[in-house]
Amino acid sequence: xxxxxxxxxxxxxxxxxxxxxxxxxxxxxxxxxxxxxxxxxxxxxxxxxxxxxxxxxxxxxxxxxxxxxxxxxxxxxxxxxxxxxxxxxxxxxxxxxxxxxxxxxxxxxxxxxxxxxxxxxxxxxxxxxxxxxxxxxxxxxxxxxxxxxxxxxxxxxxxxxxxxxxxxxxxxxxxxxxxxxxxxxxxxxxxxxxxxxxxxxxxxxxxxxxxxxxxxxxxxxxxxxxxxxxxxxxxxxxxxxxxxxxxxxxxxxxxxxxxxxxxxxxxxxxxxxxxxxxxxxxxxxxxxxxxxxxxxxxxxxxxxxxxxxxxxxxxxxxxxxxxxxxxxxxxxxxxxxx
Amino acid sequence: xxxxxxxxxxxxxxxxxxxxxxxxxxxxxxxxxxxxxxxxxxxxxxxxxxxxxxxxxxxxxxxxxxxxxxxxxxxxxxxxxxxxxxxxxxxxxxxxxxxxxxxxxxxxxxxxxxxxxxxxxxxxxxxxxxxxxxxxxxxxxxxxxxxxxxxxxxxxxxxxxxxxxxxxxxxxxxxxxxxxxxxxxxxxxxxxxxxxxxxxxxxxxxxxxxxxxxxxxxxxxxxxxxxxxxxxxxxxxxxxxxxxxxxxxxxxxxxxxxxxxxxxxxxxxxxxxxxxxxxxxxxxxxxxxxxxxxxxxxxxxxxxxxxxxxxxxxxxxxxxxxxxxxxxxxxxxxxxxxxxxxxxxxxxxxxxxxxxxxxxxxxxxx
Numbered sequence: 091x092x093x094x095x096x097x098x099x100x101x102x103x104x105x106x107x108x109x110x111x112x113x114x115x116x117x118x119x120x121x122x123x124x125x126x127x128x129x130x131x132x133x134x135x136x137x138x139x140x141x142x143x144x145x146x147x148x149x150x151x152x153x154x155x156x157x158x159x160x161x162x163x164x165x166x167x168x169x170x171x172x173x174x175x176x177x178x179x180x181x182x183x184x185x186x187x188x189x190x191x192x193x194x195x196x197x198x199x200x201x202x203x204x205x206x207x208x209x210x211x212x213x214x215x216x217x218x219x220x221x222x223x224x225x226x227x228x229x230x231x232x233x234x235x236x237x238x239x240x241x242x243x244x245x246x247x248x249x250x251x252x253x254x255x256x257x258x259x260x261x262x263x264x265x266x267x268x269x270x271x272x273x274x275x276x277x278x279x280x281x282x283x284x285x286x287x288x289x290x291x292x293x294x295x296x297x298x299x300x301x302x303x304x305x306x307x308x309x310x311x312x313x314x315x316x317x318x319x320x321x322x323x324x325x326x327x328x329x330x331x332x333x334x335x336x337x338x339x340x341x342x343x344x345x346x347x348x349x350x351x352x353x354x355x356x357x358x359x360x361x362x363x364x365x366x367x368x369x370x371x372x373x374x375x376x377x378x379x380x381x382x383x384x385x386x387x388x389x390x391x392x393x394x395x396x397x398x399x400x401x402x403x404x405x406x407x408x409x410x411x412x413x414x415x416x417x418x419x420x421x422x423x424x425x426x427x428x
Numbered sequence: 429x430x431x432x433x434x435x436x437x438x439x440x441x442x443x444x445x446x447x448x449x450x451x452x453x454x455x456x457x458x459x460x461x462x463x464x465x466x467x468x469x470x471x472x473x474x475x476x477x478x479x480x481x482x483x484x485x486x487x488x489x490x491x492x493x494x495x496x497x498x499x500x501x502x503x504x505x506x507x508x509x510x511x512x513x514x515x516x517x518x519x520x521x522x523x524x525x526x527x528x529x530x531x532x533x534x535x536x537x538x539x540x541x542x543x544x545x546x547x548x549x550x551x552x553x554x555x556x557x558x559x560x561x562x563x564x565x566x567x568x569x570x571x572x573x574x575x576x577x578x579x580x581x582x583x584x585x586x587x588x589x590x591x592x593x594x595x596x597x598x599x600x601x602x603x604x605x606x607x608x609x610x611x612x613x614x615x616x617x618x619x620x621x622x623x624x625x626x627x628x629x630x631x632x633x634x635x636x637x638x639x640x641x642x643x644x645x646x647x648x649x650x651x652x653x654x655x656x657x658x659x660x661x662x663x664x665x666x667x668x669x670x671x672x673x674x675x676x677x678x679x680x681x682x683x684x685x686x687x688x689x690x691x692x693x694x695x696x697x698x699x700x701x702x703x704x705x706x707x708x709x710x711x712x713x714x715x716x717x718x719x720x721x722x723x724x725x726x727x728x729x730x731x732x733x734x735x736x737x738x739x740x741x742x743x744x745x746x747x748x749x750x751x752x753x754x755x756x757x758x759x760x761x762x763x764x765x766x767x768x769x770x771x772x773x774x775x776x777x778x779x780x781x782x783x784x785x786x787x788x789x790x791x792x793x794x
Contacts, residue, residue, distance in 0.1 A: 281575060
């Protein structure tokens, strides 16, 4: 395992700038997640590191060595794709052994067996080794695909939304397992996803991408509690942060430049109002574990979690009390309270 | 638009029973989800409503009329498949117009109807584009357009979001429900994804092995699961199960698990001395220092407002708790565990059925 440095990398496809002057470091043993919507440049960034794309400008260094112009096979990386591509005619064991038996990485069979048994144990597929790949469920197949990457000990693992083809329950299970495996192996991982839950729960650091640019990088907690702009603020949090005009809260102390107030569930206390109230309950959405309270204030709707024991009903007038909300300027950049 | 009634529907393929004696009603204007794991019979049920399969026995009523043995083309129903089957050589407008043209509708009326459908779906700007260049989300919107343009009595959708990538699926979920609110069309929606069903449905029929295990509103099914299967299938993370041996009686307000008394809603029925399971939703767990139930923290997952804490109980059971993110918890720590009594469930392990409690008083039953 080793450090990855991406230094001022730009990649254009025709007129489109997919990745713009990207600089970031993935430290040894770090789990870095690049988070962004479709078209943010996250997959291109990953392919640049793997050597599947070549940058227009900038350098890529892996374990201190400049690999910018190296072909993929000469870089010490492994790639896990969104769709598991297993060899259907091979057993799980032979699928896992495949990367170790390739001419470039030939290893003695006893070492291969020991390695596969270790990884299969980590992924809880040790009893499936003799099965054909086609006899597995989707979740098991994706575990084998991840396992095929883990049997090797590259400098860095590159993962492109490896959990997104799974159903919600398996995704939640594999999130916990992948994080545990990463910790146990001390693996360095660069992982891209659009899924905020994956980023929040697994990453040691999150890098937020917007149109090919890295907007903010930090721990999940830092990104969530201290976003640099409205774009980052809206990428994390469920329900999403409410961005309401400053004029709706004339009474609270805010910096002069503040045009927008960012209100998350934990920033607001809502009480039934005896006299008129600032807003009105429009709808309470029951999602099982969470109840989303939709409140209309003038022409703006605010959504927060509400305690299921709350006695609020549709049509009720309510008062708001804000506690330490976030402020943003007219350009969307964060305005900090001194 | 009209309601749908399914009465004692049964379908066997040779020895295999796909759907077993299922009955339910979809009310006029309702968004109804058939939910369940693969192989549970949900798609077979939908195909029988559409007329693509004939039942072995039972009846299907559409707007009060028995259509059980009518052909698909004679039922006034539109079907949207998982894979949007669009005509690749036609543009968006012609694809949406196709069902109307094949009915022989006047060209002038077709134009008006197609534009109305495009407006509802917010794809007016795409009408003259070829379908080949569209994103998967826009293709599925065109497929929906082809369904709504006919103004049928009901829409049947078979995992219409299954082929989209995860990000579009979430967006389309919101769009589909908003579309339903505008059209107020009776809709039967098949999915294996409980989050989709919880977010969109007015009512859910949760199927397992060809049987409707529970029928109710999303909140009903979440709060009062009728069986261990339902409790485990709904919720993310799902309900925690604490197995124990005991005897309970109607009127009991506590159960004894691992020599600790746990309060729960008053029981309305009892059991013999048998294997029971206490069901606890993750958000009903509190971590407190001095509680008699002890656990070790295995993992924490930070989610911003809340965090999910994985716990190893002293009994060996593993549980997940959803607690506020600002409570400091670290892996390796020992903690006391407390259950909020209001919404706990109790199951008979052998049959898997929930025991009735005060929670079931007056509420809808499964």
